[in-house]
Amino acid sequence: MRGQVVEATAKLLTVSLVSHGQGELMRPLIRQLSAIAHEVPLKVVITENLPERRVADDGFGDLDIRYIQNAEPKGFGANHNAAFAFCDTPYFCVVNPDVRLIENPFPALLAQARARPGVVAPRVVANDGAVEDSARKVPRPLVLLRRALTRLTNNRMPPDYAGEGTVPVDWAAGMFLLFDASVFKRLRGFDDRYHLYCEDVDVCLRTWLNGGSVHLANDVIVMHDARRDSHRRLRYLRWHLASMMRLFTSSAYWRFRLRHLAAGN
Known part of the structure; x- marks a missing residue:
């Protein structure tokens, strides 16, 4: 009997959230996670990347939360890698603080993760209901230039992947990624030499x-309640360009491209 109780209450999923002074922005998501924790046993690791007043835990119920306070800011990958050190569950999920759950996405995502070990991501929609291009084909310089020109005219390119059901994609955006924890460990997590992009x-x-x-x-949908920070766009542009250069000169990028070319893609 005691063994059955342990099995029933064992955590299945660790969710990693990183706050850049965004405690209030993150509060609705934490409440949503608390509301579904009885359906999917999970725990949350919250990294406070900037000094901030900790969000009061009213409405969080008995949600299992661990806090990490950084002495100095770290990048996206470094923060989630540090959170993974506290992951003792079969699955590890990184989620942006501005994501909102329309309904519980985890039963369906976990079912997919069991069938397809690696990474599974939901479809992401903006707060106006528009589908975001959160899953894309491997980036190429000319395609990125076309995307940039399209954005300058306030238009959107159609998503690289559309339709129904679960489909293989080259990559999915880091705003919501569910990993098989053993795969994440084998990869040694994110490459923290990248910064934000x-x-x-x-x-x-x-x-x-x-x-x-x-x-x-x-068929699993979450909402991205994006908040733009226009006064820091130049800094973000520098980070973006530096990260793109690192990607385009990386071994992983060219090995993947060559594999695609060999397959006729």
């Missing part, structure tokens, strides 16, 4: 190259 591309390409897979679950 391209960590997700790199880890997905390495997942494919190391025998795992990356899939988009079109």
Whole structure:
């Protein structure tokens, strides 16, 4: 009987959240996670990347939360890698603080993860209901230039992957990625030499190259309540360009591209 109780209450999933002084922005997501924790046994690791007043835990119920306070800011990959040190569950999920759960996404995502070890991501929609291009084909310079020109005219390119069901994708955006924890460990997590951009591309390409897979679950939907920070765009542009250069000169990128070319893609 005691063994059965342990089995029933064992945590299945560790969710990693990183706050850049965004405690209030993150509060609705934490409440949503608390509300579904009885359906999917999970725990949450919250990394406070900047000094901030900790969000009061009203409405969080008995949610299992561990806090990490950084002495100095770290990048996306470094923060989630540090959180993974506290992951003792079969699955590890990184989620942005501005993601909102429309319904419980985890039963369906976990079912897909069991069938397809590696990375699984949900379909992401904006707060106006528009589908975001959160899963893409491996980036190429000319395609990125076309995307940039399209954005300058306030238009959107159609998603690289559309339709229904679960489909294999080259990579999925880091705003919501569910990993098989053993795969994440084997990859040694994110490459923290990237800063804020391209960590997700790199880890997905390495997942494919190391025998795992990356899939988009079109029938599982979450919302991205994006908040723009226009006064820091120049800094972000510098980080983005530096990360793109690192990606385009990386072994993982060219091994993946060559594999695609060999397959006729």
